[in-house]
Amino acid sequence: xxxxxxxxxxxxxxxxxxxxxxxxxxxxxxxxxxxxxxxxxxxxxxxxxxxxxxxxxxxxxxxxxxxxxxxxxxxxxxxxxxxxxxxxxxxxxxxxxxxxxxxxxxxxxxxxxxxxxxxxxxxxxxxxxxxxxxxxxxxxxxxxxxxxxxxxxxxxxxxxxxxxxxxxxxxxxxxxxxxxxxxxxxxxxxxxxxxxxxxxxxxxxxxxxxxxxxxxxxxxxxxxxxxxxxxxxxxxxxxxxxxxxxxxxxxxxxxxxxxxxxxxxxxxxxxxxxxxxxxxxxxxxxxxxxxxxxxxxxxxxxxxxxxxxxxxxxxxxxxxxxxxxxxxxxxxxxxxxxxxxxxxxxxxxxxxxxxxxxxxxxxxxxxxxxxxxxxxxxxxxxxxxxxxxxxxxxxxxxxxxxxxxxxxxxxxxxxxxxxxxxxxxxxxxxxxxxxxxxxxxxxxxxxxxxxxxxxxxxxxxxxxxxxxxx
Ligand SMILES: [Ca+2]
Numbered sequence: 001x002x003x004x005x006x007x008x009x010x011x012x013x014x015x016x017x018x019x020x021x022x023x024x025x026x027x028x029x030x031x032x033x034x035x036x037x038x039x040x041x042x043x044x045x046x047x048x049x050x051x052x053x054x055x056x057x058x059x060x061x062x063x064x065x066x067x068x069x070x071x072x073x074x075x076x077x078x079x080x081x082x083x084x085x086x087x088x089x090x091x092x093x094x095x096x097x098x099x100x101x102x103x104x105x106x107x108x109x110x111x112x113x114x115x116x117x118x119x120x121x122x123x124x125x126x127x128x129x130x131x132x133x134x135x136x137x138x139x140x141x142x143x144x145x146x147x148x149x150x151x152x153x154x155x156x157x158x159x160x161x162x163x164x165x166x167x168x169x170x171x172x173x174x175x176x177x178x179x180x181x182x183x184x185x186x187x188x189x190x191x192x193x194x195x196x197x198x199x200x201x202x203x204x205x206x207x208x209x210x211x212x213x214x215x216x217x218x219x220x221x222x223x224x225x226x227x228x229x230x231x232x233x234x235x236x237x238x239x240x241x242x243x244x245x246x247x248x249x250x251x252x253x254x255x256x257x258x259x260x261x262x263x264x265x266x267x268x269x270x271x272x273x274x275x276x277x278x279x280x281x282x283x284x285x286x287x288x289x290x291x292x293x294x295x296x297x298x299x300x301x302x303x304x305x306x307x308x309x310x311x312x313x314x315x316x317x318x319x320x321x322x323x324x325x326x327x328x329x330x331x332x333x334x335x336x337x338x339x340x341x342x343x344x345x346x347x348x349x350x351x352x353x354x355x356x357x358x359x360x361x362x363x364x365x366x367x368x369x370x371x372x373x374x375x376x377x378x379x380x381x382x383x384x385x386x387x388x389x390x391x392x393x394x395x396x397x398x399x400x401x402x403x404x405x406x407x408x409x410x411x412x413x414x415x416x417x418x419x420x421x422x423x424x425x426x427x428x429x430x431x432x433x434x435x436x437x438x439x440x441x442x443x444x445x446x447x448x449x450x451x452x453x454x455x456x457x458x459x460x461x462x463x464x465x466x467x468x469x470x
Contacts, residue, residue: 002139007059009137010037011109013044013102020071021381021442023407023416029072032102034109034135038064041135041143043078046100048092050085050113051165052133053078057234057283058142070381070442073408074254080168080228080236082281084113086129086151087162087258095129096121110134117153126272127153131163138282145281146241152274153263159215160247160260163277166238167256168228171199172375174311174329175467180230182327184257185292186248187224187240194296196229201374202306203324205252205335209302214262217247226257227284227292235289242278252334253374298325307340307354308332311377315463317342317352331448334373348390348430348461355459356452358397370449371410377446377465379405379439384469385446387435388462391424395456398425400433402451403465405444416444420451430461436468 014033019026032044034052039062042054055078056062069076084100085093095115103110110132117127129151138144149163170180184207185196195218197207212219220226220240226248227237240246244261251258261277268274284292305321308330320342322328333339343355356370363369379385391399402420406412417437424431448465452458 004059004137004142005139007137008107009059010106011035011041011135012105013109018068018072020068022071023442023444036062036143040064040066044084044111045072049083050093050100051081051083052111052145053081054143054145054236054281054283055079056143057285061234074167075169075173075376075378075445076443077167077169080166082145082147082238082279083165084111084131084133084147085115086131086149087165088129088157089123094123108134108136125153125155127151127155129161141282141285143283147279147281148242148276149278150274150276152272154271154273156267156273157263160245160262161275162258162260164238164259164279165256166226166228166236166259167251167254168236171228171255172201172204172253172329174331174375174377176312178378179329180233181228181235182231183229183293183296184226184250184255185229185296186218186226187221189219189221194292195299196293196296197299197301198325198327199228199255200308200322200324200326200329200332201252201255202303202308202332202335203301204250204255205374206301206303206324207250207299208248212247217249217260220246220248222246226259227289229284229289229292231290231293232286233289234283234285235292237282237284239280239282240277241280242276244275244277246277253376303335306332307342309340309354309463311465312467313464316350316461317354317463318350320352320354329375331372331377332374337373343459346392346459348392353392353459353461354450355457356399356450357457358395358452358454361453364451364453370451372448376410377448379443379446380467381439381441381443383467384436384438385465386468387421387465389421389433389460389464390430390462391433392430392459392461393425393427393452393456394458395427395454397452397454397456397458398423399452399458399460400424401435401460402449403435403437403446405446407444410445410447438469
């Protein structure tokens with residue numbers, strides 16, 4: 001199995017300017033390509049996230065040229081990323097001082113990134129963090145990054161520090177032909193078992209509902225791992241190789257894992273709290289991915305099922321609510337919101353539909369009226385999409401589906417385009433509604449909402465949201 005015992009890498013850095021398309025026109029960003037000879041192993045992006053997208057598990061899988069996405073964002077990156085700064089107290093570079101540089105080339109290459117917070121600065125503390133991410137060849141795995149972190153602060157920080165974040169763009173992708181990594185699997189601190197939950201937003205949301213000493217999150221075993229796993233596929237993993245109390249939280253939009261370590265309860269003699277966690281990033285080979293699936297136990301979620309509306313297929317709601325152990329990535333409400341109501345007394349076809357209660361005209365203009373929390377619905381550039389459904393109104397209600405387009409997050413202040421299906425306001429009768437739209441040369445997101453405005457309610461059935469061209 002030591003396929004790379006005699007492999008001699010030639011690691012070096014090459015700065016590259018990549019061009020993208022966006023809502024305000026074309027734009028460009030600098031990336032540092034982490035190369036092995038002519039091959040591209042990973043790319044390092046600095047501002048504002050500080051992250052390494054690992055493209056290739058092994059030398060033979062590394063490309064010499066990259067296909068650029070239309071835009072670069074959490075749903076469209078070059079590979080699974082891990083972040084290379086402490087995400088504290090913000091999810092970006094926040095130190096009063098910040099610096100990065102590269103060390104070495106050939107057999108190994110290190111990216112060193114540090115931040116320093118000053119008493120007179122915005123966060124009024126003395127703190128320093130250093131991340132050293134070293135790429136090397138492992139005789140068995142191929143490309144491996146060792147991430148050694150140090151953090152010290154004169155102020156106790158409850159809940160821990162996020163040292164690295166693992167995110168795969170395909171993990172939460174709601175389109176069946178795009179999604180990857182059916183499970184998140186991790187080593188539990190409480191048992192010797194590997195624990196798994198499925199890659200749907202309902203399960204992700206419920207996966208870290210555990211109270212630890214200073215907050216919510218899963219405490220994980222020293223020497224253990226967390227991985228995004230697909231049967232028979234190379235699966236990205238983060239191993240914990242140092243001594244610390246590690247905690248992880250699942251992002252309820254992208255299903256990324258916030259990898260944290262807790263500070264010690266007592267400071268050192270000089271009054272500083274210190275923690276030095278260590279991680280290793282590696283793509284586990286298919287045999288190990290299979291082993292993890294076969295030898296893991298499901299996490300006991302608080303809810304067995306939730307409505308998860310599927311995209312790309314005909315959704316007649318007959319199987320809803322879906323089990324939280326499915327790896328289907330449907331559109332769903334967060335656990336803190338009321339789930340969609342499945343109505344078993346009215347259906348256009350079959351026995352079930354979803355029922356949406358009417359809200360007032362005034363409420364309908366509020367930013368988050370009937371908002372569906374997750375996931376972000378990624379669209380492709382230059383494609384035509386069609387949304388269809390049958391709707392039946394009860395009472396004096398107008399009903400439609402909106403799918404406004406936005407560029408970054410649903411919290412954006414301005415929509416790129418407001419759009420909705422035609423309305424159905426024929427009472428007590430099923431009527432068809434639809435919307436056909438074409439995306440521009442970049443890839444916006446869609447904000448899907450089922451709307452009923454007025455005194456009464458509306459039932460929606462035989463819903464579909466599909467790409468029809470090309
Ligand atoms: Ca139905």
